[in-house]
């Protein structure tokens with residue numbers, strides 16, 4: 427073996443270098459070997475954390491895509507079907523899907539308001555009919 431300090435050829439059995447006096451025992455050889463071991467354990471974790479946000483970041487829709495999305499989903503009946511398909515379809519851009527879901531919420535609000543006003547109108551008409559019958 428060779429001395430790690432001065433590089434002179436030393437018999438394997440000796441514990442100290444006869445030239446420079448450096449320690450050649452097992453402890454001296456193990457010391458540098460234990461240091462690099464913890465480092466590879468930390469390194470593989472970093473690319474995992476860096477790659478994860480890329481999946482949650484879908485491609486942004488262009489202005490023209492929003493333009494036609496608003497137009498197509500605004501068509502009566504056909505637009506409603508398209509909104510349902512894009513809103514709950516599996517392989518749809520996340521921006522497009524969320525837009526369609528938001529549109530469906532407005533649609534439900536519209537239906538709810540229509541139902542409420544219809545009930546008020548029917549009830550009001552019925553009440554009016556009752557009042558006019560009495561006179």
Ligand SMILES: [Zn+2]
Pocket residue numbers: 429430431432433434443444445446447448
């Ligand atoms: Zn030496």
